[in-house]
Amino acid sequence: MRHLHQAILSICKRAENYHRDDLIASYVDVGHIFTVLSTPENQVLFGRRGTGKTHVFAFLGNQVASRGETVIQLDLRTLGSSGGIYSDPNLPLSQRATRLLVDALQAIHDAILEATVEDTSGQYDLSVIAPHLDSFLEAASEVAVIGPTETEKTEVRRDEGSKSCG
Numbered sequence: 001m002r003h004l005h006q007a008i009l010s011i012c013k014r015a016e017n018y019h020r021d022d023l024i025a026s027y028v029d030v031g032h033i034f035t036v037l038s039t040p041e042n043q044v045l046f047g048r049r050g051t052g053k054t055h056v057f058a059f060l061g062n063q064v065a066s067r068g069e070t071v072i073q074l075d076l077r078t079l080g081s082s083g084g085i086y087s088d089p090n091l092p093l094s095q096r097a098t099r100l101l102v103d104a105l106q107a108i109h110d111a112i113l114e115a116t117v118e119d120t121s122g123q124y125d126l127s128v129i130a131p132h133l134d135s136f137l138e139a140a141s142e143v144a145v146i147g148p149t150e151t152e153k154t155e156v157r158r159d160e161g162s163k164s165c166g
Contacts, residue, residue, distance in 0.1 A: 023058040034060060068123075072111035079103045094145040105140035109133055 037043050037060055045053055061071040079100065086096050113133055116124045
Protein backbone atom coordinates (compact mmCIF):
# COMPACT_ATOMS: atom_id res chain seq x y z
CA MET A 1 0.00 0.00 0.00
CA ARG A 2 2.89 2.34 0.74
CA HIS A 3 4.25 2.01 -2.82
CA LEU A 4 0.82 2.87 -4.27
CA HIS A 5 0.63 5.94 -2.02
CA GLN A 6 4.11 7.05 -3.11
CA ALA A 7 3.23 6.51 -6.78
CA ILE A 8 0.08 8.61 -6.47
CA LEU A 9 1.93 11.41 -4.69
CA SER A 10 4.63 11.47 -7.39
CA ILE A 11 2.14 12.16 -10.20
CA CYS A 12 2.66 15.66 -11.64
CA LYS A 13 -0.36 17.87 -11.05
CA ARG A 14 0.39 20.28 -13.93
CA ALA A 15 0.44 19.31 -17.62
CA GLU A 16 3.39 21.59 -18.35
CA ASN A 17 5.49 19.36 -16.05
CA TYR A 18 4.98 16.36 -18.34
CA HIS A 19 6.88 15.57 -21.52
CA ARG A 20 4.83 16.54 -24.58
CA ASP A 21 4.82 12.93 -25.86
CA ASP A 22 3.25 11.72 -22.60
CA LEU A 23 0.48 14.32 -22.92
CA ILE A 24 -0.24 13.29 -26.49
CA ALA A 25 -0.27 9.58 -25.66
CA SER A 26 -2.67 10.05 -22.75
CA TYR A 27 -5.14 12.39 -24.47
CA VAL A 28 -8.80 11.29 -24.52
CA ASP A 29 -11.24 13.39 -26.57
CA VAL A 30 -14.11 13.94 -24.18
CA GLY A 31 -17.18 15.66 -25.58
CA HIS A 32 -15.64 16.31 -29.01
CA ILE A 33 -13.55 19.23 -27.75
CA PHE A 34 -10.80 18.39 -30.24
CA THR A 35 -13.26 18.62 -33.15
CA VAL A 36 -14.54 21.99 -31.95
CA LEU A 37 -11.02 23.39 -31.47
CA SER A 38 -10.01 22.10 -34.92
CA THR A 39 -12.52 24.27 -36.77
CA PRO A 40 -11.25 27.42 -38.53
CA GLU A 41 -13.50 29.57 -36.34
CA ASN A 42 -12.08 31.52 -33.41
CA GLN A 43 -12.21 29.66 -30.13
CA VAL A 44 -11.72 30.56 -26.50
CA LEU A 45 -10.85 27.80 -24.07
CA PHE A 46 -10.95 28.61 -20.40
CA GLY A 47 -11.18 26.71 -17.18
CA ARG A 48 -9.76 26.36 -13.70
CA ARG A 49 -6.23 25.13 -13.15
CA GLY A 50 -5.91 21.44 -13.85
CA THR A 51 -8.92 21.08 -16.16
CA GLY A 52 -6.86 20.01 -19.19
CA LYS A 53 -6.31 23.16 -21.26
CA THR A 54 -2.57 22.59 -21.74
CA HIS A 55 -3.22 18.88 -22.36
CA VAL A 56 -5.73 19.51 -25.16
CA PHE A 57 -3.48 22.11 -26.82
CA ALA A 58 -0.51 19.73 -26.74
CA PHE A 59 -2.61 17.14 -28.56
CA LEU A 60 -4.04 19.69 -31.01
CA GLY A 61 -0.56 21.07 -31.73
CA ASN A 62 0.72 17.57 -32.44
CA GLN A 63 -2.12 16.90 -34.88
CA VAL A 64 -1.49 20.17 -36.72
CA ALA A 65 2.28 19.56 -36.83
CA SER A 66 1.70 16.06 -38.24
CA ARG A 67 0.11 17.75 -41.28
CA GLY A 68 3.38 19.60 -41.89
CA GLU A 69 2.21 22.90 -40.42
CA THR A 70 4.28 24.91 -37.98
CA VAL A 71 2.88 25.19 -34.46
CA ILE A 72 3.86 27.80 -31.93
CA GLN A 73 2.64 27.61 -28.40
CA LEU A 74 2.94 30.48 -25.94
CA ASP A 75 2.77 30.24 -22.18
CA LEU A 76 1.23 33.58 -21.23
CA ARG A 77 2.33 33.10 -17.64
CA THR A 78 5.89 33.80 -18.81
CA LEU A 79 5.18 37.15 -20.47
CA GLY A 80 6.66 40.17 -18.73
CA SER A 81 7.17 40.16 -15.01
CA SER A 82 4.58 39.36 -12.35
CA GLY A 83 5.39 42.47 -10.35
CA GLY A 84 5.71 44.79 -13.33
CA ILE A 85 3.53 47.07 -15.37
CA TYR A 86 0.61 44.64 -15.73
CA SER A 87 -0.32 44.76 -12.05
CA ASP A 88 0.52 48.41 -11.31
CA PRO A 89 -2.81 49.96 -10.20
CA ASN A 90 -1.34 53.45 -10.72
CA LEU A 91 -1.31 52.91 -14.49
CA PRO A 92 -4.53 52.98 -16.53
CA LEU A 93 -5.91 49.57 -17.48
CA SER A 94 -5.69 50.48 -21.18
CA GLN A 95 -1.94 51.10 -20.84
CA ARG A 96 -1.37 47.84 -18.96
CA ALA A 97 -3.46 45.84 -21.46
CA THR A 98 -1.67 47.43 -24.41
CA ARG A 99 1.71 46.53 -22.92
CA LEU A 100 0.54 42.94 -22.45
CA LEU A 101 -0.65 42.79 -26.08
CA VAL A 102 2.70 44.13 -27.32
CA ASP A 103 4.55 41.54 -25.23
CA ALA A 104 2.33 38.77 -26.64
CA LEU A 105 2.98 39.93 -30.22
CA GLN A 106 6.72 40.02 -29.55
CA ALA A 107 6.54 36.48 -28.18
CA ILE A 108 4.74 35.38 -31.37
CA HIS A 109 7.48 37.05 -33.43
CA ASP A 110 10.20 35.29 -31.44
CA ALA A 111 8.49 31.90 -31.77
CA ILE A 112 8.11 32.26 -35.55
CA LEU A 113 11.73 33.37 -35.89
CA GLU A 114 12.90 30.43 -33.78
CA ALA A 115 10.83 27.97 -35.84
CA THR A 116 12.28 29.45 -39.04
CA VAL A 117 15.88 29.32 -37.86
CA GLU A 118 15.52 25.78 -36.49
CA ASP A 119 13.80 24.48 -39.66
CA THR A 120 15.87 21.64 -41.12
CA SER A 121 13.37 20.67 -43.82
CA GLY A 122 14.09 23.67 -46.01
CA GLN A 123 10.42 24.62 -45.85
CA TYR A 124 11.23 28.17 -44.74
CA ASP A 125 13.57 30.71 -46.26
CA LEU A 126 14.81 33.15 -43.63
CA SER A 127 15.75 35.70 -46.30
CA VAL A 128 12.08 35.84 -47.34
CA ILE A 129 10.52 35.62 -43.87
CA ALA A 130 12.87 37.98 -41.99
CA PRO A 131 11.67 41.22 -43.63
CA HIS A 132 8.06 40.29 -42.84
CA LEU A 133 9.00 39.50 -39.25
CA ASP A 134 10.81 42.84 -39.00
CA SER A 135 7.69 44.64 -40.25
CA PHE A 136 5.54 42.66 -37.82
CA LEU A 137 7.77 43.57 -34.88
CA GLU A 138 7.85 47.23 -35.88
CA ALA A 139 4.04 47.32 -36.13
CA ALA A 140 3.70 45.52 -32.80
CA SER A 141 5.85 48.12 -31.05
CA GLU A 142 3.55 50.87 -32.33
CA VAL A 143 0.36 49.42 -30.80
CA ALA A 144 -1.48 52.12 -28.85
CA VAL A 145 -4.94 52.79 -27.45
CA ILE A 146 -6.34 55.81 -29.26
CA GLY A 147 -9.58 57.47 -28.27
CA PRO A 148 -11.82 57.16 -25.25
CA THR A 149 -11.94 53.99 -23.19
CA GLU A 150 -14.62 52.67 -20.88
CA THR A 151 -14.10 50.98 -17.56
CA GLU A 152 -16.63 48.63 -16.03
CA LYS A 153 -16.51 47.91 -12.35
CA THR A 154 -18.17 44.82 -10.93
CA GLU A 155 -18.61 43.73 -7.37
CA VAL A 156 -19.06 40.17 -6.20
CA ARG A 157 -20.80 39.48 -2.93
CA ARG A 158 -20.76 36.13 -1.25
CA ASP A 159 -23.21 34.92 1.32
CA GLU A 160 -21.20 34.27 4.46
CA GLY A 161 -23.95 32.12 5.95
CA SER A 162 -23.18 28.58 7.02
CA LYS A 163 -24.03 25.64 4.84
CA SER A 164 -24.61 22.11 5.97
CA CYS A 165 -25.24 18.78 4.35
CA GLY A 166 -27.79 16.34 5.53
